[in-house]
Structure formats: structure tokens, C-alpha cells
Amino acid sequence: MKRILVCDDEKSIRLLLSEILSDYYDVVTAPDGRTAINLIESEDFDLLIIDIKMPHMHGIEAIERIRQRNQEIPIILCTAYRKMQDDFTVKNSDVAAFITKPIDIKELKNKIFELIGA
Numbered sequence: 001m002k003r004i005l006v007c008d009d010e011k012s013i014r015l016l017l018s019e020i021l022s023d024y025y026d027v028v029t030a031p032d033g034r035t036a037i038n039l040i041e042s043e044d045f046d047l048l049i050i051d052i053k054m055p056h057m058h059g060i061e062a063i064e065r066i067r068q069r070n071q072e073i074p075i076i077l078c079t080a081y082r083k084m085q086d087d088f089t090v091k092n093s094d095v096a097a098f099i100t101k102p103i104d105i106k107e108l109k110n111k112i113f114e115l116i117g118a
Contacts, residue, residue: 001024001025001026002025002026002046002047002116002117002118003025003026003027003028003043003044003045003046003047004021004025004026004027004028004045004046004047004048004049004112004116005027005028005029005030005036005039005040005045005047005048005049006018006021006027006028006029006030006049006050007029007030007031007032007033007035007036007048007049007050007051007054007059007062008029008031008049008050008051008054008078009031009032009051009053009054009055010051011031013051013078013101013103014029014030014031016103017029017049017103017108020105020109021109021112024118025046025047025112025118028043028045032054032055032056032057033050033054033056033057033058033059033061033062033065034056034057034062036048036050036062036066037057037062037065037066040066040069040070040073041069045073046073046074046116047073047074047075047076047112047115047116048066048073048074048075048076049075049076049078049099049108050062050063050075050076050077050078051077051078051079052077052079053079053080059077059079063075063077063094063095067094074096074097074115074116075094075095075096076095076096076097076098076099076108076111076112076115077095077097077098077099078099078100078101078103078108079098079099079100079101080100080101096111096115097111097115099111
């Protein structure tokens with residue numbers, strides 16, 4: 001079973017994504033970027049879904065650090081800030097997709113399947 005790491009500071013989002021994806025994927029959650037980095041350094045994941053605005057470490061900073069160690073993992077940015085999609089830093093962060101909150105579950109599932117299959 002393929003593994004997905006969901007990193008979001010909102011517990012409700014982590015629970016929602018874990019619930020809707022756990023029938024198809026092994027889902028691990030992280031409450032912040034530092035935890036996500038530690039997990040990616042110690043475990044194998046097929047996909048990362050990460051929020052941008054989080055305490056302790058901004059999602060873009062976490063992505064930059066993850067990319068220093070892992071160029072291959074597809075990353076989906078998931079944020080409530082629609083305008084961030086056009087942000088230069090986001091456009092150059094080497095992400096596979098940008099999903100806005102509230103999350104369109106069908107769109108997210110389709111994007112995940114497109115990136116890593118089932």
C-alpha cells in the first residue's frame with residue numbers, strides 16, 4: 001500500500017484527510033513542518049500533502065528542506081490562501097499540485113491517483 005504524509009497544523013484537516021484516504025493509502029500525519037521533515041528523513045513516503053501557513057515552520061521552508069534530501073517525492077500544497085497559488089515562491093517550490101481549502105475531495109483524490117496511483 002502506498003504511503004502518504006499529511007502535514008497540517010489543523011487537527012480536523014489531518015483527521016479528514018486520513019479518514020478519506022485510508023481506504024486506499026497508508027496515511028501518516030504531522031502537525032508541523034519540522035515533524036514532516038523528521039518523518040521523511042526516517043521513513044519512506046510516496047506523496048506529501050502539506051499546508052503553507054503553520055506555526056514553527058512555514059510550509060515553503062519545510063518543502064525547501066525536504067527537497068534538499070528528497071527530490072523525488074510528489075508534493076501537494078493544500079492551503080486556504082487562494083492568492084498564494086500565484087506567489088513566486090510557491091510557483092518555484094517544485095510542487096506537483098496546489099489545492100485550496102475548503103478541500104474538494106474528488107479533486108484531491110483525482111490528483112493523488114494521477115501522481116501515485118492506488
